[in-house]
Amino acid sequence: MRENGNIAVHTENIFPIIKKWLYSDRDIFIRELVSNGCDAVSKLKRLASMGEAKVEENEAYYIQVIVNDKDKTLQFIDNGIGMTAEEVKKYINQVAFSSAEEFAEKFKDQKEEGNDIIGHFGLGFYSAFMVSEKVEIDTLSYQEGAQAVKWISDGGMEYQIDTSSRAERGTTITLYLDKDNEDFSGEFKVGEIVNKYCSFLPVPIYLENANPEEDKEEKGEEQETKAPTPINDTNPLWLKKPSECKEEEYKEFYKKVFHDFNDPLFWIHLNVDFPFKLKGILYFPKLKHDFESTEGQIKLFNNQVFVADNIKEVIPEFLMLLKGTIDCPDLPLNVSRSFLQNDGYVQKVSNHITKKVADKLNNLFKNQREDYNKYWQDIHPFIKYGCMRNEKFYDKVKDIIIFKNIQDEYVTLNDYLEKNKEKHENKVFYVTDEQQQSQYINMFKEQEMDAILLPSTIDNHFVQLLEMKTENVSFNRIDSDITDSLKNAQDEGSEEDNKKMQEELEKLFKEVLGSDQLKIQVENLKSQQVPAMILLSEQSRRMQEMSKMFGGMGMPGIMPQEETLVINKNNKLINSIMTLKDVDSKKQQVNMICQHVYDLAMIGHKQLDAKSMTNFIKRSYEILSSVASGE
Ligand code: ADP
Ligand code: MG
Numbered sequence: 001m002r003e004n005g006n007i008a009v010h011t012e013n014i015f016p017i018i019k020k021w022l023y024s025d026r027d028i029f030i031r032e033l034v035s036n037g038c039d040a041v042s043k044l045k046r047l048a049s050m051g052e053a054k055v056e057e058n059e060a061y062y063i064q065v066i067v068n069d070k071d072k073t074l075q076f077i078d079n080g081i082g083m084t085a086e087e088v089k090k091y092i093n094q095v096a097f098s099s100a101e102e103f104a105e106k107f108k109d110q111k112e113e114g115n116d117i118i119g120h121f122g123l124g125f126y127s128a129f130m131v132s133e134k135v136e137i138d139t140l141s142y143q144e145g146a147q148a149v150k151w152i153s154d155g156g157m158e159y160q161i162d163t164s165s166r167a168e169r170g171t172t173i174t175l176y177l178d179k180d181n182e183d184f185s186g187e188f189k190v191g192e193i194v195n196k197y198c199s200f201l202p203v204p205i206y207l208e209n210a211n212p213e214e215d216k217e218e219k220g221e222e223q224e225t226k227a228p229t230p231i232n233d234t235n236p237l238w239l240k241k242p243s244e245c246k247e248e249e250y251k252e253f254y255k256k257v258f259h260d261f262n263d264p265l266f267w268i269h270l271n272v273d274f275p276f277k278l279k280g281i282l283y284f285p286k287l288k289h290d291f292e293s294t295e296g297q298i299k300l301f302n303n304q305v306f307v308a309d310n311i312k313e314v315i316p317e318f319l320m321l322l323k324g325t326i327d328c329p330d331l332p333l334n335v336s337r338s339f340l341q342n343d344g345y346v347q348k349v350s351n352h353i354t355k356k357v358a359d360k361l362n363n364l365f366k367n368q369r370e371d372y373n374k375y376w377q378d379i380h381p382f383i384k385y386g387c388m389r390n391e392k393f394y395d396k397v398k399d400i401i402i403f404k405n406i407q408d409e410y411v412t413l414n415d416y417l418e419k420n421k422e423k424h425e426n427k428v429f430y431v432t433d434e435q436q437q438s439q440y441i442n443m444f445k446e447q448e449m450d451a452i453l454l455p456s457t458i459d460n461h462f463v464q465l466l467e468m469k470t471e472n473v474s475f476n477r478i479d480s481d482i483t484d485s486l487k488n489a490q491d492e493g494s495e496e497d498n499k500k501m502q503e504e505l506e507k508l509f510k511e512v513l514g515s516d517q518l519k520i521q522v523e524n525l526k527s528q529q530v531p532a533m534i535l536l537s538e539q540s541r542r543m544q545e546m547s548k549m550f551g552g553m554g555m556p557g558i559m560p561q562e563e564t565l566v567i568n569k570n571n572k573l574i575n576s577i578m579t580l581k582d583v584d585s586k587k588q589q590v591n592m593i594c595q596h597v598y599d600l601a602m603i604g605h606k607q608l609d610a611k612s613m614t615n616f617i618k619r620s621y622e623i624l625s626s627v628a629s630g631e
Contacts, residue, residue, distance in 0.1 A: 001085065001147075001161075001162065001163050002160075002161070002162050002163075003160070003161045003162075004158070004159075004160050004161075005093070005158065005159055005160075005161070026130050026131055026181070027193045027196075027197075028127060028197070029127035029128050029130050029131055030065075030184075030190065030193045030194060030197065030198075031193070031197035031198060031305060031306070032124050032125065032127045032128075033076040033125070033127075033128060033173055034063055034065065034076060034194065034197070034198050034201065034205060035198070035201065035305050036076075036078075036124065036125060036173075037063040037076055037077070037078030037080060037171070037203070038063060038078075038080075038198075038201050038202065038203045038305075039080070040078050040080025040081045040082070040170070040171060041061045041062075041063070041078055041079070041080035041081075041203045042080075042202065042203070043080065043081045044061075044080045044081040044142055045061070047081070047142070053081075053142045054142075054144075055142075059079075060204075061078075061079060061080070061203050061204070062078070062079060062203065062204050062205070062206060062230075063076065063077070063078045063201075063203050063204070063205045063206070064076075064077040064078075064205075064206050064208060065077075065190060065194060065205065065206070065207050065208065066208045066209075066210050067185050067186060067187045067190050067207070067208070067209055067210065068185055068209075068210035068211060069182075069185040069186055069187075069209075069210075069211060070210070070211050071185075071210070072176065072177045072182045072185050073174055073175060073176055073177065073185060074174075074175045074177060074184055074185055074190065075172060075173065075174050075175070076171075076172070076173040077170065077171070077172045077173075078170050078171055078203075079168065079169060079170035080169075080170055080171065081141070081142050081169075082139045082140045082141040082142055082146070082169050082170050082171055083137075083139045083141055083149070083171065084141040084143065084146050084147070084149070085147065085149045085161060087141065088137065088139065088149055088151050088161060089161070092125060092137065092151060092159075093159060125173075126156070128173065128175055129153075129155065129156040130181075131175065131177055131178060131180075131181035131184055132175040132176055132177055132178060132181070133154065133155060133176055133177070133178040134152065134153070134154050134155075134175075134176040135152070135153055135156070135173065135174070135175055135176070136150065136151070136152050136172075136173070136174040136176075137149075137150065137151040137152075137171065137172070137173055137174075138150050138151075138164050138166050138171070138172045138174070139151075139164075139166070139170070139171040139172070140164070140166045140167070140168065140169050140170065140171075141169070142169050147163055148163065148164040148165065148166035148167070149161060149162070149163060149164055150162050150163070150164035150166075187207065187209045190207065191207050191231070194207060194231060194232075195231060196306060197305060197306045198231075198232055198305070198306070199231075199232050199233060199306065200232060200233055200234075200236040200301065200304045200306070200325075201232050201234065201304050201305065202234050202235070202304055203234065204230030204232065204234055205230050205231055205232045206228050206230055206231070207231055208228075236253075236304065236325070237249055237250065237253040237281060238269070238270075238279050238280050238281045238325050238327060239279060239304075239327070241271070242269040242271055245269065250264075250267055250269075250281065250283075251263050251264065253281070254267070254281075254283050254323070257299070257325065258283070258285075258297060258323045260285060260323070262285070262286045263286070264283035264284060264285055264286070264323070265283075265284040265285070265286055265375050265378055265379065266283075266284050266360075266364070266371075266375070267281055267282060267283045267284065267324075268281070268282045268356055268357060268360045269281050270282065270326070270352075270353065270356055272352065275348070276328075276330060276345060276348060276349060276352075277328070277329050277330055278326070278327070278328055278349055278352065278353075279326075279327045280301075280324060280325050280326035280327055281324050281325055282298075282319070282322050282323075282324035282326075282353070282356075282357065283322060283323045283324050284322060284375070284378070284379055284382070285322065285323050285378075286378050287377070287378045287381070295321075296310075296319070296320045296321040296322045296323050297309055297310065297320075297323050297324075298310055298311075298315050298319060298320055298322065298323070298324050298325075298326060299324070299325045299326070300314060300315070300326055300327075300328070300331075301325060301326065301327040301328070302327070302328060302329060302331055303327070303329045304327060307331075311340075313340035313341045313346060314326075314328065314331065314340065314346050314349060314350065315350065315353065316350050316353065316354050316386075316389070316390055316393075317389055318382065318385050318386035318388075318389040318390060318393070319353060319354070319357065319386075321381070321382045321385065322357075322382065326353070328349060330345065331345075331346070331349075351392070354390060354392060354393050354396075355392075355396070357386075357393075358393055358396035358397050359396075361379075361383065361397055361400060362396070362397070362400055365400040372400075372402075373402065373410045376402055376404075376410065380456070381456065381458050383397055383401065384401075384458050384459070384461075384462045385458060387401070387462070387465060388461060388462065388465055394465075394469070398469070399412065399414070400412070401413065403416065403430075403452035403453065403454070404452065404453045405450050405451065405452050405453065406431065406441050406444060406445060406450060406451050406452075406453065407450065411450075411452070413428070413466070413470070413473075416428060416450065416452060417473065419450060420449070420450055423449055423483065423485040424449075424483045424485060426472045426473050426474065427473075427474055427476055427481075427483070428452065428473060428474070428475045428476065429444070429449070429450070429451035429452070429476055429477070429478050430451055430452050430453065430454045430459075430463070430475055430476070430477055430478065431451050431452070431453050431454070431455070431477070431478050432454055432455055432459070432477060433455065434453065434455070436603075436604065436605075436606070436607075437477075437478050437479060437604065437605075438604070439530060439533060439604040440478040440479050440533065440604065441478065442527075442529070443486060443525075443527045443529070443530060444478065444486075446526070446527050446529075447485055447486055447526055447527070449483075449485055449486070451478050460545070463475045474538070475538070476538045477538060477541060479533070479534065479535060479536065479604070479605050480535060480536060480537055480538040480541065481535065481537070481538070482523060482525070482535065482566060486525055486526060486527070487523055487524055487525055487526060488524045488525070488526055488570065498522070501522060501569060501578065502520075502522045504578070504581070505520060505522055505567055505574075505577075505578075506520040506522075508577070508581055508590075508594060509565065509567075509594055509598065512590075512591050512594040512595060512598075513594070513595065513598055518565060519562075519563070519564040519565065520564070520565050520566075520567060521535075521564050521565070521566050521567070522566075522567045522569055523566050523567070523568060523569070524568070524569055524570050525566075525568040525570050525571075526570070527568070527570070528568075528570050528571055528572070529571070530568055530571060531567070531568055531571040531573045531574050531597050531600075531601075532565055532566060532567045532568060532571075532574070532597045532598065532600070532601040533565075533566050533568075533601045533604055533605070534563050534564070534565060534566070534601045534602055534604065534605035535563070535564045535566055536562055536563045536564070536605065537562055540562035541562075563605070565598060565601060566601075573593070573597070574597075576593075577590060577593060577594065577597075592619060592622070592623065595615075595619060596616075596619055596620075596623065599612060599615075599616045599619075603616075
């Protein structure tokens with residue numbers, strides 16, 4: 001038997017297109033050829049289990065990848081099902097090539113950027129030609145009396161098929177690498193790629209170097225006694241039944257796959273058979289430093305073959321902050337990304353994962369509240385981000401979002417609102433910086449009022465979402481308002497006196513601080529401690545923050561100085577000022593005190609600018625000197 005032939009379909013146009021198409025991702029030919037070997041073994045196993053193929057009792061199935069950097073060849077050997085001459089003609093000459101043509105036809109006009117899924121599947125065997133000038137198949141079918149065949153093609157345009165002397169069942173694919181791709185005969189490079197894509201394939205894979213290094217050869221005897229170990233884990237944890245997996249196994253798997261020294265916080269084992277197949281494990285990692293630097297990694301697999309990391313068409317974007325493996329055997333990967341986005345199956349997968357994550361969180365909240373509180377610090381950015389990105393997710397977790405309050409307890413929004421109903425209905429006070437705002441916090445504590453801590457960058461945006469979602473409820477930073485609960489109900493003194501005091505203090509502070517614009521508000525606070533503080537309405541502060549975000553272009557006119565100096569007439573120092581301010585000899589001292597009171601109020605509100613800080617420090621020393629000299 002000897003036959004020469006032309007590939008049945010028009011391949012002239014295919015090469016340039018495919019080569020260009022896949023240029024950025026040539027590595028995938030290795031995945032295609034290894035997974036073909038894997039398929040061949042799986043098919044044989046199935047036949048054997050049905051009694052339709054004869055195999056050894058303890059048949060050791062394998063895939064072998066042999067690199068030869070002298071000959072510049074790369075071989076893929078399996079002891080799977082093999083092919084008859086008829087099958088080679090049918091599956092390689094026709095199917096493989098025609099699917100390649102179909103592929104090229106379909107996508108020649110489409111250009112999509114970046115790491116493309118199309119490049120990942122659909123080409124199969126044909127992808128060998130991306131890197132080879134010649135490809136050889138040597139194969140013997142499992143069928144009794146089958147004749148081994150050898151198929152050779154230079155460049156993929158035409159083929160030659162002949163009998164072979166091969167005696168072992170299985171297939172050997174030999175690639176004669178072209179000049180540009182000789183580096184694919186290097187052990188390290190090939191090992192890396194096999195590890196990337198084939199780490200969890202179900203058949204043991206052995207990587208061999210046809211030209212081992214000299215020193216290894218010298219120690220040959222030692223080497224030979226060691227049985228070679230496959231480079232893959234043929235039974236990845238996500239395929240096991242959740243009930244059969246131990247906590248330690250989950251942790252170990254996590255550390256190995258994601259190279260993280262830390263244990264994960266907790267995980268979700270996805271195991272769906274109906275209405276679609278989906279298996280996987282999602283881990284909640286411990287946060288490194290800050291939300292901003294958090295980088296998740298969701299590895300997508302298709303029947304244990306790695307496809308890619310973080311494919312946003314399949315996995316809800318906010319889940320990318322997690323780490324995990326997801327195996328979708330039915331994923332239609334040989335289509336374009338825009339198709340995936342609109343595909344019903346993909347939507348279902350995505351919704352299912354979202355629901356499972358929300359269920360797990362609800363479960364923790366209900367049954368392991370202590371742990372949930374403990375995890376919160378690490379998981380809150382993820383949950384908040386998820387809420388902002390995915391409405392369904394928000395609906396499912398909105399009642400289990402918790403906030404740390406100034407008492408160091410965790411409360412839900414409802415808890416908080418309920419608890420503070422009497423004092424400030426529908427108003428939530430929050431702290432963004434515990435140190436900076438400590439004055440206000442102390443005042444709140446004194447009056448047994450509560451505020452929640454929202455220190456993260458993401459909280460800014462999250463607050464806006466909550467306000468949108470919960471009618472009537474408004475969020476106010478702790479320094480934005482003085483509620484009645486902080487004031488003495490009964491004001492001593494006549495209205496006349498009060499008015500006079502307001503006017504006098506206003507005049508004094510405006511003069512001393514040299515600012516006509518300064519807003520002053522005299523209040524009778526319950527707390528006697530604080531002489532003065534700054535208030536900035538929530539609205540104004542948000543505007544200021546926004547303008548800062550947009551490059552700090554102060555929007556003149558829209559951004560008036562909105563800070564108000566609140567002076568507490570229930571404070572001793574303020575009362576001293578009232579008496580001293582008309583004493584001529586004390587003028588300078590009063591000036592100093594007023595300026596200092598103002599600076600201290602400012603410090604509690606935001607950071608002083610350099611000039612104010614310098615003045616503040618200078619003045620502090622002057623005050624200390626006068627204390628020392630007993631003036
Ligand atoms: P696919 O794997 O999607 O079917 P491929 O182009 O990768 O497409 O392979 C085409 C066909 O060639 C396979 O379906 C299979 O029948 C046959 N084939 C490829 N490699 C092998 C192999 N190592 N052993 C047996 N058959 C193979
Ligand atoms: Mg294939």
